[in-house]
Amino acid sequence: MATTIADDLTPMHHPRTWVGKYVWSQDHKVIAIQYSVTAIAIGLVALVLSVLMRLQLGFPGVFPWIQPENYLQYVSMHGMIMVVYLLTALLLGGFGNYMIPLMIGARDMVFPFVNMLSYWVYLLSVLVLVAGFFVPGGPTGAGWTLYPPQAISEGTPGSQWGIVTMLVSLAIFIVAFTMGGLNYVTTVLQARTRGMTLMRMPLTVWGIFIASIMGLLAFPALFVAAIMMLLDHVAGASFFMPSMMSMGQATDTLGGSPILFQHLFWFFGHPEVYIVALPAFGIVSDLISVHARKNIFGYRMMVWAIVIIGGLSFIVWAHHMYVSGMNPYFGFFFATSTLIIAIPTAIKVYNWLLTLWRGDIHLRVPMLFALAFLFTFIHGGLSGLFLGNVSVDVPLSDTFFVVGHFHMVMGVSPILVIFGAIYHWYPKIAGRMWNQALAQVHFWVTFLGVYAIYLPMHYLGVLGVPRRYYALGETSFIPESAHLANQAISIAAIVVFAAQFLFFYNMIWSLFRGPKAGPNPWGAASLEWQTPDTPPRHGNWGAKLPTVYRWAYDYSVPHAPRDFIPQDEPHPKDTAP
Amino acid sequence: MSLLRRLGEKSWETPGAEAYREPDSYRPAAATVGVYVYFGVATVIFTLIAAAYLARMGLPAAMEHGAGADWRAMPEPPLLWINSGILVLSSLAWEAARRLARRGEIGRMQAATLAGGGLGLLFLAGQLLLWWHYQTAGYFLSANPANAFFYLLTALHGLHLAGGIAAGVRALGQPGDAGRAARNVRLCAVYWHYLLLVWVLLAGLLVMT
Numbered sequence: 088m089a090t091t092i093a094d095d096l097t098p099m100h101h102p103r104t105w106v107g108k109y110v111w112s113q114d115h116k117v118i119a120i121q122y123s124v125t126a127i128a129i130g131l132v133a134l135v136l137s138v139l140m141r142l143q144l145g146f147p148g149v150f151p152w153i154q155p156e157n158y159l160q161y162v163s164m165h166g167m168i169m170v171v172y173l174l175t176a177l178l179l180g181g182f183g184n185y186m187i188p189l190m191i192g193a194r195d196m197v198f199p200f201v202n203m204l205s206y207w208v209y210l211l212s213v214l215v216l217v218a219g220f221f222v223p224g225g226p227t228g229a230g231w232t233l234y235p236p237q238a239i240s241e242g243t244p245g246s247q248w249g250i251v252t253m254l255v256s257l258a259i260f261i262v263a264f265t266m267g268g269l270n271y272v273t274t275v276l277q278a279r280t281r282g283m284t285l286m287r288m289p290l291t292v293w294g295i296f297i298a299s300i301m302g303l304l305a306f307p308a309l310f311v312a313a314i315m316m317l318l319d320h321v322a323g324a325s326f327f328m329p330s331m332m333s334m335g336q337a338t339d340t341l342g343g344s345p346i347l348f349q350h351l352f353w354f355f356g357h358p359e360v361y362i363v364a365l366p367a368f369g370i371v372s373d374l375i376s377v378h379a380r381k382n383i384f385g386y387r388m389m390v391w392a393i394v395i396i397g398g399l400s401f402i403v404w405a406h407h408m409y410v411s412g413m414n415p416y417f418g419f420f421f422a423t424s425t426l427i428i429a430i431p432t433a434i435k436v437y438n439w440l441l442t443l444w445r446g447d448i449h450l451r452v453p454m455l456f457a458l459a460f461l462f463t464f465i466h467g468g469l470s471g472l473f474l475g476n477v478s479v480d481v482p483l484s485d486t487f488f489v490v491g492h493f494h495m496v497m498g499v500s501p502i503l504v505i506f507g508a509i510y511h512w513y514p515k516i517a518g519r520m521w522n523q524a525l526a527q528v529h530f531w532v533t534f535l536g537v538y539a540i541y542l543p544m545h546y547l548g549v550l551g552v553p554r555r556y557y558a559l560g561e562t563s564f565i566p567e568s569a570h571l572a573n574q575a576i577s578i579a580a581i582v583v584f585a586a587q588f589l590f591f592y593n594m595i596w597s598l599f600r601g602p603k604a605g606p607n608p609w610g611a612a613s614l615e616w617q618t619p620d621t622p623p624r625h626g627n628w629g630a631k632l633p634t635v636y637r638w639a640y641d642y643s644v645p646h647a648p649r650d651f652i653p654q655d656e657p658h659p660k661d662t663a664p
Numbered sequence: 665m666s667l668l669r670r671l672g673e674k675s676w677e678t679p680g681a682e683a684y685r686e687p688d689s690y691r692p693a694a695a696t697v698g699v700y701v702y703f704g705v706a707t708v709i710f711t712l713i714a715a716a717y718l719a720r721m722g723l724p725a726a727m728e729h730g731a732g733a734d735w736r737a738m739p740e741p742p743l744l745w746i747n748s749g750i751l752v753l754s755s756l757a758w759e760a761a762r763r764l765a766r767r768g769e770i771g772r773m774q775a776a777t778l779a780g781g782g783l784g785l786l787f788l789a790g791q792l793l794l795w796w797h798y799q800t801a802g803y804f805l806s807a808n809p810a811n812a813f814f815y816l817l818t819a820l821h822g823l824h825l826a827g828g829i830a831a832g833v834r835a836l837g838q839p840g841d842a843g844r845a846a847r848n849v850r851l852c853a854v855y856w857h858y859l860l861l862v863w864v865l866l867a868g869l870l871v872m873t
Contacts, residue, residue: 277687284673304704307708307712310709311709315816318805324806386675
């Protein structure tokens with residue numbers, strides 16, 4: 088067992104073989120890269136599915152091989168993969184693994200073996216998920232929310248086998264996440280180096296830390312729901328299955344409650360939004376601070392806001408269920424709690440803007456993505472205020488307005504941050520810089536493209552265009568302009584899809600050909616840029632762990648020789664060791 | 665330092681020399697923190713199932729027939745109480761192991777750990793017997809939601825216990841490092857008590873309803 092705190096290096100396992108170093112590795116950095124590559128690979132599948140959906144919506148009838156059941160399967164798999172297997176895995180398994188030990192000055196995660204196990208179990212969950220594409224009947228087409236009874240009733244695509252692989256895969260994923268999450272939380276609590284108090288941690292770590300706690304407390308709800316639905320499906324229980332008629336026949340299920348599933352699902356599902364958003368909040372704070380050469384405005388408020396948002400997000404879940412026939416008082420409570428979340432969130436947005444205010448802004452690519460996040464996040468957040476109100480949500484429910492809203496706020500926004508973060512930390516991870524011109528093109532096409540995709544969706548939603556419909560057909564309330572908008576959205580989607588290959592090309596090109604990055608190309612103060620080696624070696628810190636003397640945001644300090652002071656640089660009159 | 669004081673710390677100022685102590689000197693071991701964090705996870709799992717249990721109990725069987733609730737509670741055979749008694753004894757043995765570990769009596773600690781783990785296995789066997797008992801009496805999982813909840817809850821609780829036994833075996837299997845083994849045995853004991861508490865609450869729920 089490796090130790091992670093003490094300066095003594097002898098107990099650390101230094102793998103000698105290639106397999107021990109890169110396959111069965113217990114090094115948090117290797118595991119992070121394994122997590123990231125797997126997540127991005129499965130995310131690409133979901134991206135292709137979204138293009139297929141757009142082909143069908145923009146040009147109905149042109150692609151005869153897209154049948155209604157295929158379309159529903161694309162919708163379902165796209166949603167689940169993006170939310171769980173890409174965003175959660177990449178932000179926590181990828182960035183969490185890479186950044187936490189480096190940013191808090193630890194040698195590794197506190198349970199390296201469990202950490203390794205977490206990745207391999209995650210990979211297993213992805214393989215089971217992918218198996219769903221090859222079982223008889225194909226993957227589930229129940230929508231990513233998997234609502235019973237339709238998810239396991241005849242007539243829904245994949246209701247025999249696809250739903251089973253999906254539920255089993257989710258249960259496995261949650262086991263993997265729990266192992267990872269225990270590691271992230273315990274490492275932050277336990278393995279911070281000398282001088283790294285909680286309130287000196289970079290906001291990236293705070294975001295990942297709170298998101299991990301939330302994941303640990305929210306994913307069990309999905310776990311329970313998945314197991315119960317599996318029992319309904321394969322063992323004939325009736326947790327969620329009511330007595331009903333299916334295909335003209337009374338089913339032998341009795342008395343179950345589909346609403347019960349919705350409560351369990353959204354008790355996970357809403358915190359999940361913030362499990363994805365909080366790491367993004369943290370990362371974006373650090374990107375803005377570094378590239379505006381200013382300390383983050385209101386650091387403590389930012390931390391408190393993250394904590395408060397994390398807490399509040401557990402008492403808003405039923406705002407996804409306004410149309411399920413709930414008691415109006417219940418709806419009133421959830422609308423109120425939902426709108427209250429706007430307060431800490433607005434504090435964060437203002438603090439980002441105030442950090443930029445009169446900063447020495449360098450419009451490098453990571454900064455561009457961080458600024459783009461501010462646009463899309465404010466935009467998606469504001470449309471969330473509409474949907475948080477019961478009376479506005481009811482007519483807009485299940486329309487494209489909802490699709491536009493949640494893609495803006497929890498699809499595009501975290502993805503933009505992930506791009507920014509990869510551009511920002513890649514020089515540390517790989518030791519190379521990217522091609523800036525290609526990166527700029529990738530940024531502008533992606534940023535403007537997502538607006539071209541999602542802005543018109545709000546208009547479609549206000550018209551009443553429903554989501555999850557295979558084709559709109561001849562419907563009197565849908566004007567010609569809606570069809571035109573759908574075509575335009577599809578073309579924009581294909582362009583944005585194509586632009587992503589610039590990103591991948593650039594990443595691979597720079598891995599071999601990119602100019603060498605110094606240890607700290609952005610002049611950042613936080614600890615991960617102060618490692619003795621770039622990329623950091625196993626154990627991260629050489630012979631002695633760093634000591635932290637200041638917070639991570641000492642930028643443009645008056646009278647300092649440089650415009651940043653690294654966290655491990657002592658104060659001139661500091662008496663500490 | 666209290667949590668509130670920590671969160672109120674002015675990050676940009678220089679804290680006293682207190683912050684520069686060796687972290688190992690005052691923080692609990694990682695395994696301890698990890699186990700306590702996991703209690704949060706397990707608590708959510710069991711609480712949510714219990715909440716679903718209570719919600720599902722009150723639902724009518726079918727709307728159109730005006731039938732009453734389809735929920736029929738299971739009987740409580742003596743085996744349920746015998747198993748519970750075994751789990752209490754097991755917890756007592758783990759508690760003895762915990763105290764012996766703290767006093768550094770490694771030999772007796774190992775004996776007590778084996779007793780705790782053995783009684784735990786006996787409890788699991790008893791639970792399987794209970795399942796078999798219910799199966800032969802016709803209380804199938806698919807027959808009634810009360811049955812389904814019973815099997816689900818006991819299965820999850822049993823899996824947690826099996827994990828505890830595995831951890832205990834692993835703790836004993838570190839003869840070279842007595843201090844570490846003692847700490848892990850103490851953690852196993854705390855985990856076991858937690859699962860006993862869960863069982864008491866679950867059994868209470870099953871019996872009261």
